[in-house]
Amino acid sequence: MLTALRPGLFDGTTVLITGGGSGIGLTTALLMGGLGAQVALCGRRSEPLERAAAQLDERDISVFTGICDIREPEAIETFVDGVIERFGGVQVLVNNAGGQYPSPAKLISPKGFAAVVRNNLVGTWNMIHSVANKAMLDEGGGGCIINIIAQIKRGFPGMAHTGAARAGVDNLTKTLAVEWASEGVRVNAIAPGIIKSTGTERYPPELLELGRKATPAKRLGTPEEVAELIAFLSSPTADFITGQTVYIDGGQSLWGDLWEID
Numbered sequence: 001m002l003t004a005l006r007p008g009l010f011d012g013t014t015v016l017i018t019g020g021g022s023g024i025g026l027t028t029a030l031l032m033g034g035l036g037a038q039v040a041l042c043g044r045r046s047e048p049l050e051r052a053a054a055q056l057d058e059r060d061i062s063v064f065t066g067i068c069d070i071r072e073p074e075a076i077e078t079f080v081d082g083v084i085e086r087f088g089g090v091q092v093l094v095n096n097a098g099g100q101y102p103s104p105a106k107l108i109s110p111k112g113f114a115a116v117v118r119n120n121l122v123g124t125w126n127m128i129h130s131v132a133n134k135a136m137l138d139e140g141g142g143g144c145i146i147n148i149i150a151q152i153k154r155g156f157p158g159m160a161h162t163g164a165a166r167a168g169v170d171n172l173t174k175t176l177a178v179e180w181a182s183e184g185v186r187v188n189a190i191a192p193g194i195i196k197s198t199g200t201e202r203y204p205p206e207l208l209e210l211g212r213k214a215t216p217a218k219r220l221g222t223p224e225e226v227a228e229l230i231a232f233l234s235s236p237t238a239d240f241i242t243g244q245t246v247y248i249d250g251g252q253s254l255w256g257d258l259w260e261i262d
Contacts, residue, residue: 004237005228010037014087015234016080017041018070018127019097021048023197024148026055027223028094028230033061035231040083040090042068043097062087070097070123073130080130090135092234095124095147095169100162102207113161120165125172132176132185142184144234147173148226151193151249157259166191170245177243186242188233193249196220207258214256221248 015032019025020041026048029039033056041063043049049065056063064086068079083090098120103112124147136143149166150156156163170189177187194200194211200220212220229248232238247253 004232004235005035007035009035009231009235010092012036013091014038014040014083014089015092015094016083016090016131017094017096018068019043020065021045021052023096023199024192024195024223024226024230025094025096026052027197028096028227029056029063030059030061031224031227032092032231032234033063034059037092038062038064038087040064040066040087042066042070042079044069070127071118073126076126076130080127080134084135089141090131091141091143093127093131093143093145094230094234095127095145097123097127098148098162098165100159100165102158102203103161104158105160108161113164116161117165117168120162121168121172124169128172128176132180136185137180137183140183143186145176145185145187146230146233147187147189148230149189149191149245151191151247151253153191153247153253173245174243181242186239188238188242189245190226190229190233191245191247191249191253192221192226193247193252194220195223195226197223210258211252211256214258215250215252216255217250219250221250 010032015037017025020029021043033039053063053065066079068075100116147169149169152163152166173187173189
């Protein structure tokens with residue numbers, strides 16, 4: 001019987017997580033590694049990766065880390081080759097890396113807009129393209145891709161740059177799910193609401209409080225809750241789920257407004 005998140009669920013599975021040095025990425029690595037996975041983590045800075053690797057080592061989780069800027073295809077190729085050399089393949093890819101900053105649209109420069117789109121959309125595509133072609137497609141044995149986006153159901157006032165980029169990933173998720181279904185590759189996205197993690201530490205406290213009030217559940221989400229959903233969608237229990245964007249936002253996408261209109 002297939003049961004979600006049972007001990008040993010990911011035995012023999014290699015999970016590659018971008019932005020894996022902290023927050024949702026590291027929490028997912030600890031969870032899936034604890035369920036038997038071998039974990040490959042990448043990020044742009046060595047210090048968070050070193051701390052993450054130490055935590056995984058303490059739990060006897062096999063880990064491979066590497067500096068990798070997802071905006072640079074050559075860096076991705078080098079990292080993915082290293083993962084495959086170490087673990088023999090990649091069965092699950094979690095595209096968690098990304099970044100943005102709050103700003104009204106009229107104050108976002110063309111350079112700033114392009115930088116966020118390059119990171120969140122183009123960078124995600126760069127990693128998908130490399131991992132899929134090297135490890136999943138053309139008799140690679142299939143696999144599972146999880147794209148972490150954002151709560152964009154009603155637009156993203158206050159962060160137009162990342163709203164546009166994440167919407168692109170949402171569409172890419174649907175497109176690839178259809179194109180690659182015959183290859184045994186499932187592609188899904190997760191759209192978190194406001195999650196209290198290292199990724200939101202730089203946001204003003206009043207913005208986070210506004211987000212809490214705009215959420216029917218009246219609280220912020222946790223990295224652990226997102227990690228549990230990632231693990232479920234990566235598991236055999238979810239084998240018939242593909243091309244979907246799952247919102248984990250306490251109901252915010254259905255109700256609360258973060259952008260005041262005079």
